[in-house]
Amino acid sequence: MDDVREPADEPADAADFSAFYRQQIRALVNFLLWTGAGAADAAELAQETMIDAHRNWLDIKCPRAWIRRVASRKFSRLKPNTNTTASIELGDNRSPLLATGQGLAEWEQRHEVLRLLAMLPLRQREVMAWTYDGYRPQEIADELNISSDAVRASLRLARRALAAQFGREGDVE
Amino acid sequence: MSQTHPFDPDRLSDLHAATVGGLDDLLDVEAGLREALVADRHTATGRDLGLDVEGGLQAIVGPGDQSGRPRPPEPKEGNAAARTGSLRSPTGIRSHVARLLTSLDDVNRFAVRVHPALEAFALVLDFARIRDSALDINLSLSAELEQSRDSARALARALADDLDRENYAAFARGSRFRDREYSRATDRHQALTLARALDRHRDHAIALAISGEHDGALALGVACDIDRARARADALALDLDRIYRHEHYDRDTESRGYRAGSFYDGGSFEDDYAFKHALALTCAFPVPINRYTLHLVGLLRRALDQDLGRDFERDPWPGLDRLDPFYLDLRDRDRRERLDLDVPDRGALDRDSEALDRARHDFTTADLRTADLLWVGPHGISLTGVRWSDDTRWPDMPDSARQALRWSKQIGDGLYEVRDKP
Numbered sequence: 001m002d003d004v005r006e007p008a009d010e011p012a013d014a015a016d017f018s019a020f021y022r023q024q025i026r027a028l029v030n031f032l033l034w035t036g037a038g039a040a041d042a043a044e045l046a047q048e049t050m051i052d053a054h055r056n057w058l059d060i061k062c063p064r065a066w067i068r069r070v071a072s073r074k075f076s077r078l079k080p081n082t083n084t085t086a087s088i089e090l091g092d093n094r095s096p097l098l099a100t101g102q103g104l105a106e107w108e109q110r111h112e113v114l115r116l117l118a119m120l121p122l123r124q125r126e127v128m129a130w131t132y133d134g135y136r137p138q139e140i141a142d143e144l145n146i147s148s149d150a151v152r153a154s155l156r157l158a159r160r161a162l163a164a165q166f167g168r169e170g171d172v173e
Numbered sequence: 174m175s176q177t178h179p180f181d182p183d184r185l186s187d188l189h190a191a192t193v194g195g196l197d198d199l200l201d202v203e204a205g206l207r208e209a210l211v212a213d214r215h216t217a218t219g220r221d222l223g224l225d226v227e228g229g230l231q232a233i234v235g236p237g238d239q240s241g242r243p244r245p246p247e248p249k250e251g252n253a254a255a256r257t258g259s260l261r262s263p264t265g266i267r268s269h270v271a272r273l274l275t276s277l278d279d280v281n282r283f284a285v286r287v288h289p290a291l292e293a294f295a296l297v298l299d300f301a302r303i304r305d306s307a308l309d310i311n312l313s314l315s316a317e318l319e320q321s322r323d324s325a326r327a328l329a330r331a332l333a334d335d336l337d338r339e340n341y342a343a344f345a346r347g348s349r350f351r352d353r354e355y356s357r358a359t360d361r362h363q364a365l366t367l368a369r370a371l372d373r374h375r376d377h378a379i380a381l382a383i384s385g386e387h388d389g390a391l392a393l394g395v396a397c398d399i400d401r402a403r404a405r406a407d408a409l410a411l412d413l414d415r416i417y418r419h420e421h422y423d424r425d426t427e428s429r430g431y432r433a434g435s436f437y438d439g440g441s442f443e444d445d446y447a448f449k450h451a452l453a454l455t456c457a458f459p460v461p462i463n464r465y466t467l468h469l470v471g472l473l474r475r476a477l478d479q480d481l482g483r484d485f486e487r488d489p490w491p492g493l494d495r496l497d498p499f500y501l502d503l504r505d506r507d508r509r510e511r512l513d514l515d516v517p518d519r520g521a522l523d524r525d526s527e528a529l530d531r532a533r534h535d536f537t538t539a540d541l542r543t544a545d546l547l548w549v550g551p552h553g554i555s556l557t558g559v560r561w562s563d564d565t566r567w568p569d570m571p572d573s574a575r576q577a578l579r580w581s582k583q584i585g586d587g588l589y590e591v592r593d594k595p
Contacts (some may be wrong), residue, residue, distance in 0.1 A: 014276040018206055018276075021202075021206045021209060022202055025202055025205060025206070026193055026197070026202065027193060029199075029200065030192050030196060033192055034189065041201060043200065043205075047205050051209050051211045051370070053209075054209050064332075076201065096201065096204040096207070097202070097205030098201065099199060099200055099201035099204075104199070107195065107198065107199055107256065110195065111188075111191065113188040132185060132186060140438055162185065
């Protein structure tokens with residue numbers, strides 16, 4: 001991805017971006033879900049981030065990390081009362097990325113782990129999201145502007161908290 | 174608790190994979206991608222429609238602006254700047270339209286190809302080519318062709334404006350358009366005026382050929398070009414007619430439509446003319462197409478702006494004074510805002526036109542199995558011009574589409590082109 005790209009008005013660029021979008025959009029939505037966004041917000045923010053990525057495609061050297069960084073910031077700027085699916089008016093205003101505006105709450109309920117993650121502090125959720133997307137502690141530290149020790153500590157605390165929750169609630173899907 | 178439920182970090186990996194996998198139920202990745210590809214243009218388009226017309230045009234024209242109003246971001250520096258800068262030239266934008274179409278998947282390209290705004294753009298390209306041919310034959314013919322081209326361009330511009338505004342309005346308010354009958358009358362009026370003008374010019378060209386005063390083959394070539402363009406204008410008029418037929422239609426609305434047409438004939442022109450046109454245009458097409466429309470319309474508007482600006486700067490034509498205020502306003506704006514003019518290049522025009530033609534019609538290797546052909550038919554979307562082959566993969570076809578394909582003519586080994594008549 002560090003190669004020089006074609007300019008935005010070349011088909012090769014569109015193809016390049018399209019391949020990236022198809023490969024990464026699910027992972028990005030999932031990243032936001034694990035960061036604590038509701039499904040509707042996650043889809044919306046992921047889509048907005050991808051639009052930004054397309055707009056700045058020529059400048060982005062590491063798009064995989066870039067979209068996570070930007071999406072994270074977008075999520076952190078969301079008002080606290082808008083990060084749940086129930087607060088989102090879907091209908092015609094939903095993101096085109098969402099195949100349907102129906103059944104989001106049910107979908108979230110099916111993935112109980114998301115509810116448990118939401119109980120963690122934001123920093124721990126962020127560290128979890130980056131970690132399970134394959135980033136190393138030092139990389140995460142650079143992204144979050146904290147020390148790698150702090151990353152490891154957050155990760156340890158998050159895992160411990162989740163383990164406790166798993167213990168209380170039995171099997172979790 | 175951790176002793177009864179030993180914690181396994183790998184379990185989190187499994188859960189992580191499970192939530193990713195579960196997203197297939199929620200996401201329409203292709204729809205999202207389509208929006209992402211057009212959204213940067215959409216954003217610019219929406220922004221300019223939220224402003225006054227002058228501000229909006231400046232946002233589109235950008236580099237020519239000297240008024241200090243906000244402009245879209247400049248292209249990035251370096252090599253990329255030079256190449257993305259090509260979008261500021263008419264040739265660059267024309268080429269970009271074809272490239273954009275080509276970059277779409279087959280099904281969406283197939284759906285977009287019939288959009289009236291795109292049809293109008295192809296018409297303008299045709300006129301630019303015809304005009305260049307005519308310059309070789311007869312200057313007075315050229316001047317008349319210029320007038321026809323102007324009409325076509327005004328029509329294209331109006332369509333582009335309307336679609337743009339409609340899309341913005343739909344996004345902003347979810348409202349429906351008013352006075353559709355008025356729109357119907359004015360759209361048809363423009364299209365038919367264009368068709369009549371083309372008729373006249375075709376006659377001129379043929380007369381020239383017969384008189385032997387000029388190169389006969391060249392004149393006949395021009396006549397054929399004009400004929401083709403006229404067919405497109407007719408098709409556009411039919412498109413408009415068909416589209417508005419989806420709306421409620423009765424004797425009263427027809428009457429109001431004629432009155433609106435007379436109003437237009439008289440030269441009056443409301444500022445919100447463009448605002449009254451195009452809900453039906455967008456309603457008549459499947460939703461995904463509108464997303465492309467947002468992108469295409471932005472490009473078309475810029476192309477038309479630049480095309481107009483170039484010609485006005487190079488070759489002001491006094492006959493323009495006879496055109497309507499809308500058009501005069503366009504001229505003034507273009508004069509003000511266009512500075513970096515492009516030298517017309519006949520070869521580039523031909524290439525752009527051919528590229529656009531390929532993008533809109535070449536489906537010889539396309540996989541159209543998921544295309545929607547329900548709208549195809551004599552009163553629906555036309556397949557005329559579509560080139561296909563034995564390798565083209567079609568969906569289950571309604572009778573109307575099957576009939577349209579039967580009217581194809583073999584144009585090569587295993588290659589066919591759909592014609593509008595058997």
